[in-house]
Amino acid sequence: SKPRHERRKKSTLMSFNFRSSSRRLSSRTISSSSYDAKVSATPSVNEAAIKKMFASYADEDDEYIASMEGIAKLGEDIEIDALEDVRILVLLWKLGAKDKPAQINRDEWMKGCAELQIDSVAKLKALIPSLDLGFLDETAFLGFYEFAFQFSREGTHRTLDKGLVIELMKLVLVNRIDQVRIDSVVGFLENQNDVNRITLDQWKQVFSFLNEVQDVETDYDEDGAWPVLIDEYVEYLKTKK
Amino acid sequence: SLLKSNLSMLLDLGQSSSGSSSNVYESDFESVFLGTTQEFYRLESLEYLSRNTASEYVKKAENRLGEEHRRATRYLSPTTESPLTAIVETELVDRHAKTLVEMEHSGFAALLKDSTHKMDDLRRMYDLFARVPLTVDFLRNALSENVKATGKILVSDQEKGLAEPTAFVKGVLNMRKKYSEVVEGAFRSEKRCQKRLRESFEDFLNADSRAASCLAVYVDELLRGGLKGLSEARVDEELNKVILIFRYLQDKDVFESFYKQHLAKRLLNQRSVSEEAERAMVSLLKAECGYQFTSKLEGMFNDMRISRDTRESYRNFKLMQQQQAIVLGESKSSGMVDIEVDVLTTGYWPSQAVPQCILPDSVKSAIERFNKFYLQKHTGRKLSWQTSTGSAELRATFGEESKLRRHDFCVSTYQMCALVLFNDSPTKTLAQIREATNIPDAELRRHLISLCTPKHRVLRKSSRGKIIASDETFTFNKDFTSKLKRVKIPLVSMKETQRDSSGNLTKNGIGSGVGDLDNGMVPVPASVEEDRRHAVEAAIVRIMKARKSLHHNDLIAEVSKQLSVRFVPPLQFVKKRIESLIEREYVERSGNDRRLYMYVA
Numbered sequence: 001s002k003p004r005h006e007r008r009k010k011s012t013l014m015s016f017n018f019r020s021s022s023r024r025l026s027s028r029t030i031s032s033s034s035y036d037a038k039v040s041a042t043p044s045v046n047e048a049a050i051k052k053m054f055a056s057y058a059d060e061d062d063e064y065i066a067s068m069e070g071i072a073k074l075g076e077d078i079e080i081d082a083l084e085d086v087r088i089l090v091l092l093w094k095l096g097a098k099d100k101p102a103q104i105n106r107d108e109w110m111k112g113c114a115e116l117q118i119d120s121v122a123k124l125k126a127l128i129p130s131l132d133l134g135f136l137d138e139t140a141f142l143g144f145y146e147f148a149f150q151f152s153r154e155g156t157h158r159t160l161d162k163g164l165v166i167e168l169m170k171l172v173l174v175n176r177i178d179q180v181r182i183d184s185v186v187g188f189l190e191n192q193n194d195v196n197r198i199t200l201d202q203w204k205q206v207f208s209f210l211n212e213v214q215d216v217e218t219d220y221d222e223d224g225a226w227p228v229l230i231d232e233y234v235e236y237l238k239t240k241k
Numbered sequence: 242s243l244l245k246s247n248l249s250m251l252l253d254l255g256q257s258s259s260g261s262s263s264n265v266y267e268s269d270f271e272s273v274f275l276g277t278t279q280e281f282y283r284l285e286s287l288e289y290l291s292r293n294t295a296s297e298y299v300k301k302a303e304n305r306l307g308e309e310h311r312r313a314t315r316y317l318s319p320t321t322e323s324p325l326t327a328i329v330e331t332e333l334v335d336r337h338a339k340t341l342v343e344m345e346h347s348g349f350a351a352l353l354k355d356s357t358h359k360m361d362d363l364r365r366m367y368d369l370f371a372r373v374p375l376t377v378d379f380l381r382n383a384l385s386e387n388v389k390a391t392g393k394i395l396v397s398d399q400e401k402g403l404a405e406p407t408a409f410v411k412g413v414l415n416m417r418k419k420y421s422e423v424v425e426g427a428f429r430s431e432k433r434c435q436k437r438l439r440e441s442f443e444d445f446l447n448a449d450s451r452a453a454s455c456l457a458v459y460v461d462e463l464l465r466g467g468l469k470g471l472s473e474a475r476v477d478e479e480l481n482k483v484i485l486i487f488r489y490l491q492d493k494d495v496f497e498s499f500y501k502q503h504l505a506k507r508l509l510n511q512r513s514v515s516e517e518a519e520r521a522m523v524s525l526l527k528a529e530c531g532y533q534f535t536s537k538l539e540g541m542f543n544d545m546r547i548s549r550d551t552r553e554s555y556r557n558f559k560l561m562q563q564q565q566a567i568v569l570g571e572s573k574s575s576g577m578v579d580i581e582v583d584v585l586t587t588g589y590w591p592s593q594a595v596p597q598c599i600l601p602d603s604v605k606s607a608i609e610r611f612n613k614f615y616l617q618k619h620t621g622r623k624l625s626w627q628t629s630t631g632s633a634e635l636r637a638t639f640g641e642e643s644k645l646r647r648h649d650f651c652v653s654t655y656q657m658c659a660l661v662l663f664n665d666s667p668t669k670t671l672a673q674i675r676e677a678t679n680i681p682d683a684e685l686r687r688h689l690i691s692l693c694t695p696k697h698r699v700l701r702k703s704s705r706g707k708i709i710a711s712d713e714t715f716t717f718n719k720d721f722t723s724k725l726k727r728v729k730i731p732l733v734s735m736k737e738t739q740r741d742s743s744g745n746l747t748k749n750g751i752g753s754g755v756g757d758l759d760n761g762m763v764p765v766p767a768s769v770e771e772d773r774r775h776a777v778e779a780a781i782v783r784i785m786k787a788r789k790s791l792h793h794n795d796l797i798a799e800v801s802k803q804l805s806v807r808f809v810p811p812l813q814f815v816k817k818r819i820e821s822l823i824e825r826e827y828v829e830r831s832g833n834d835r836r837l838y839m840y841v842a
Contacts, residue, residue, distance in 0.1 A: 158824065199824045208835060225793035225836040228816050 047110070049119040054109045067103040078125045086171045087131035093147045094131070101153040134175060141176065142207075148172050149203045159197035162189060169206070177210050185210070188236045195229065202227050209233075244316050271321055275328055278309075282332035290337060294347035296362040299369050302333040306372075330372050338376035341366065342383045350383040356423045363427035381434055384423065385441040391416055392445030399451055406455035407462055413452075414482055417442070439489070447491045447809075450763040456486055457499035460522065464507060466514050476518055484525050491809040493530060497538075498769045502591045504538065508545050509583060509630065530806050540589035548583045551615070555582070558614055578607040584615065584624070592768060595629040598654070599679045601661045604633075629684065633657035637699070639721045646722070650699070651729040655680050655688040660699070667717040671709060683735075689715065691732050699730070777810055777818045785828050785840040793836040 055063065057070030066074075068082075071092070075082030082088045095112030097104035104112075118124050136144055148168055152160060160168070166186050173182050185206060189195065205227050213219040216234050220226075226234075248270065282305070289298050309329050313322040342349040349366055352359040370376040395412040398404040404412075420438055428434040446452040460483050468476050490496055507513045520542070527535040600608070612624055631654040640646045652660065658678040662669055675685055686709045692700045699721055703714040765773075780800045785791060791799070800815055819838070822828045831837035 199820070201820060201823045201830070205835065223794055225830075225838075227820055228813055231813070231816075 045114055045117055046119040047114075050110055050113045051106075053113070053119070053121070054106050058106070064106050065103050066105070066109065071104070074124075077121050078128060080128065086133065087128060089148055089151065089172075090131040090133065090144060091127070092151065093144050097151065098147070101151050101155070133172065145172060145207055146200070146204060149200055159199050160203070162192075162196050162198055165198040165203065166190065173207070173210070181210055184237070185233065188233050191236070192229075192232070198229075202229050205230055248316060248318065271318075271324075274321070275324055278325060279328050279332060282329055283336075286333050286337055290340060295341045295344045295349065296347055296352070296359075296365065298337075298341065299362070299365050302369055303365070305329060305333060326372075334369055335373045335376055338370060338373070338379045342379045348383075349380055350387060353383065353387045353423065356419060356427070360422070360426040363423065364429070367427050367429065377431075377433075380428070381437045384420070384428075384434065385437055388416065388420055388438065388441035389445050392442070396445060396448065396451065399455065406458040409452070409455040410459035410483075410486065413442075413446070413486055417485060442489045443491065446486070446489045448762075450492060450495045450765055452486070453490055453492060453496040454499050454763055456483065456490070457496060457503055459483065460500065461503035461507070464503075464514055464518055464522065465512050468514050468518050473517075476521065480518070480522050480525055483522070484529060487526070487529065492765065492769075493534070493806070494769050494772065494808045495765055497526075497534065497807075498591070498766050501538065501541075504541060505591050508541060534807065537589045540586060544585050544589060545583070548585075551584055552581060555611065555614055578603045580604070580607045580611060582611055582615075585627075587625075593627050593629060595627070595681065596679070597626050598628045598658055599677060600628065600654075600658060604657075628654050628658075630654065635660060637721075639719050641719075648721070648723055648725075649727040651727065652692075653688055653730075653732060655684060656692060656730065659685070659689060660692070663700075663715075663717045667719075669715050671711065671713040671715070674715070687733060687735060691730055694733070697728065697730050773808060773810065773814070774818065776804060776807070777815055778822060780804060781815075781818060781822055782827055785838060788840070790831065790837060790839045793838065796838060 054066065057066040057074050059065050059067055059070065071088065072082045075085070075088055080088055092104055094116060095104060096108045096115075097112075099105055099108065113119065116127065118127065133141070133144070148171075149160060149165075152164060152168060166189055169186065170182060206229075209226065209230050216237050220234055222231075285305075286302075289301055293301065306326070306329055309325055310322070313325055317325070340348075345351065349363065352363050352366075356363060367377070367380060370380055392413070395404075395409050395416075399406065399409050424430060424434050424438055460480075463479060463483070468479060471479070487493070487496065504519075507519075513519050523535050523538050523542075526538070608626060615624060616622065633652055633654055633656075635650045635652060635657055636647060637650060637660070638645050638647050650660075655678070658680065659674050662674060662677055671685075671689070674680075674689070675682065678685070680688070689700070689702075690707070690709060691697070693702045693715070698718050700715045701718045702709065703716075704710045777800060780803050781796065784796065784799050784803070796819070797812065797815055801810060804810055819828065823830065826841050828838050829841050831839055
């Protein structure tokens with residue numbers, strides 16, 4: 001069976017996901033607030049080529065799925081570090097990987113590549129500049145942001161490990177939110193010894209908070225239905241002053 | 242009189258001139274008059290204050306107001322009276338309201354302390370202040386402060402262990418009596434003041450779970466014997482007093498939890514002063530909080546009743562078996578232990594969850610016999626034996642061969658298990674006993690220590706003093722003596738067993754049995770916390786299912802309202818439950834508005 005990938009490091013979105021792909025894990029479907037391009041397959045895209053590409057990334061035991069091994073290889077092919085570079089995540093999101101975390105299946109790949117007009121590694125490489133997060137408008141980014149959480153889950157788990165959330169946050173929020181503020185939230189989370197897992201709702205609301213509340217004295221509403229974690233963050237900020 | 246005719250002259254003058262806003266009376270007389278009056282009273286009030294007690298001042302003020310009124314009706318135009326009164330009231334009352342309340346020894350606050358004797362003074366002050374309604378707030382505040390301060394002392398006495406829990410309750414009852422009289426006698430039963438009084442009591446009684454705990458102990462003492470010999474009417478009176486305080490409690494479920502624990506002990510050890518009194522208390526609680534609140538308690542009573550019947554049938558069953566054995570010529574072994582069993586429905590009774598200890602063989606077989614009997618009648622049920630409770634009668638023999646002494650001991654189940662071990666060897670270590678019986682360490686120590694006390698030294702322990710060392714050895718005390726043939730061994734309290742090597746109570750020992758935290762606060766018991774989680778979640782789901790979508794604040798309000806009969810959930814507690822339900826997809830946030838929740842079908 002497959003050798004497990006060696007590298008386990010802190011920054012990884014993906015490393016913990018390396019596992020034998022013969023196990024079909026069931027999880028709930030990733031909700032679809034992802035990027036929706038209205039495209040129909042144009043004749044200029046070579047379906048057979050797309051299929052061949054997928055085959056080179058698909059799992060040994062299951063040709064329908066490309067899990068993290070394959071995705072790492074994809075990264076190599078387009079010269080992006082799959083473990084460090086957020087653009088791989090953006091790519092997977094644009095391709096429409098949503099059925100299960102840490103993988104993309106053939107149907108998704110076929111559809112996604114057709115929509116993005118990709119049928120070769122070269123075209124994939126050419127796509128890279130457009131994968132920059134800065135290009136996403138608010139709505140699109142929200143979709144990606146939720147995808148990032150969902151895709152990073154382990155199997156059927158619904159929550160993410162706090163450490164992973166911290167790394168993910170740093171990766172996806174950079175340049176969109178003030179670094180100082182990101183660091184502040186990270187510092188708070190690291191401090192919270194009784195918090196080990198983060199839920200999707202908390203993940204989403206942190207971003208809402210960073211967007212809506214610039215000054216806790218004036219913009220923060222105690223009755224604002226913020227998750228308790230956010231209330232605690234506000235407390236933390238107030239005591240730091 | 243002369244003055245009157247002069248003034249009416251001015252008035253007439255004024256009325257004849259047309260259109261002008263201020264007439265002669267007002268401009269030439271009234272304004273000057275009012276001005277000088279104001280000056281006069283400003284000075285006089287200060288003078289009065291410096292020389293008189295508050296009560297004397299009040300009397301003087303009353304007099305002045307009376308005089309002005311008489312003068313006004315006699316001499317002045319009717320229109321003058323109200324501004325005149327207003328000025329006098331402002332100068333005499335409004336300006337000095339705070340001082341009058343706070344004056345040392347004679348101010349309202351001071352008088353409150355001696356309210357039984359000073360009621361007239363208090364009322365007089367209220368009547369005076371009532372003329373300037375806003376000033377009555379000072380009086381209400383003083384009342385509130387007084388109540389809270391007195392309450393704080395009662396609480397602090399409990400925290401420091403200076404008083405018994407029942408003293409707390411009696412103290413609160415006395416306070417209630419005293420301050421109700423004040424509200425009635427001084428504040429003329431004013432509604433606002435009644436509300437304020439209630440809030441002040443609720444304030445110090447709900448700081449933590451201590452009041453609930455003390456109240457439960459108080460009721461326990463009443464129902465164990467405090468009510469003995471009292472007429473039905475008196476019993477009702479006493480129990481109703483309990484309800485008076487119960488009403489102030491926000492966390493009624495905490496009280497219920499404590500109450501249930503005490504009730505369980507009373508029922509199982511047959512300690513109730515009377516069944517009627519027990520049921521009367523439950524009825525009162527039901528009337529306050531509804532059927533839901535007391536259904537488990539009533540279940541407990543039911544269990545006891547059914548238990549009695551079961552015991553009866555088991556006794557008959559055993560008799561029958563014995564007779565059969567005689568007929569068949571079998572000799573039933575005389576080593577058989579006789580047991581009396583109470584069968585309780587889990588769920589009604591306070592949960593124990595202590596695994597069964599290792600029982601002596603003879604007891605085990607007796608239990609097996611009962612199991613067979615019971616499960617035959619009630620197939621599908623499961624019996625779990627609560628060895629942490631129960632008692633046993635043991636016969637022990639002391640002394641020398643020539644002069645043996647026999648005593649019967651009434652001991653706990655755990656003690657029985659431990660003592661029986663000494664049949665094979667007169668000396669056992671703590672570790673050996675623990676291994677052979679599987680009794681949890683803390684309880685084991687408590688039950689063993691109770692067998693080593695000076696008065697009931699059935700066992701000798703190796704170390705001196707009150708604590709049990711980890712390498713302690715116990716020896717059967719064959720020199721034990723007692724005047725009584727049948728000796729009941731009392732259990733020392735858990736508190737007593739928690740002493741350090743110098744005999745001082747450890748931190749765990751100092752708290753009451755309710756489990757105080759470091760800051761002196763009595764926390765909500767864990768089982769109650771868990772029940773609350775379920776209750777809040779059920780309420781949220783129920784409400785969301787009915788309303789389909791609901792704004793955050795409205796949901797919180799609705800949940801709190803529905804639960805208020807039992808307890809007041811802290812805001813963060815409800816929020817956490819909402820989040821949990823979001824995570825489990827019972828509820829979701831509306832896409833556009835974070836504060837709007839939608840029910841997920």
